[in-house]
Amino acid sequence: MEVPITQFRQKLFDLVNQALDGKEVWVSHKGRRLRLVPEHAPSKLSRITPMQIIVPGADIEDGSWKVEMMREWERKWERKFGPLAKPARTALASARTNTRKARRTA
Numbered sequence: 001m002e003v004p005i006t007q008f009r010q011k012l013f014d015l016v017n018q019a020l021d022g023k024e025v026w027v028s029h030k031g032r033r034l035r036l037v038p039e040h041a042p043s044k045l046s047r048i049t050p051m052q053i054i055v056p057g058a059d060i061e062d063g064s065w066k067v068e069m070m071r072e073w074e075r076k077w078e079r080k081f082g083p084l085a086k087p088a089r090t091a092l093a094s095a096r097t098n099t100r101k102a103r104r105t106a
Helices: 005-010 012-020 064-081 091-105
Strands: 002-004 025-029 032-036
Touching (some): 002 005, 005 025, 012 032
């Protein structure tokens, strides 16, 4: 926030409190600017308010929510990229394929 020197005089204490709360306060006087900064500015992390991520009363130990989330992710994935990939072939199947290839080249 930038204010002229006259307004700064009128609202001196309000502007100082805003600067102490971490907001930028600029004062302009005769074409020059000054910045009002507290001596030890609070860190940005100290002003973060915690967010409630989990719904109160939800039973986290119950695994049903995981299944429901996985189903929703799979539905979204299928809409965007098509059905899920087929499971990888077993080691026995790939060994048989390698044996066939060896016979053909021999």
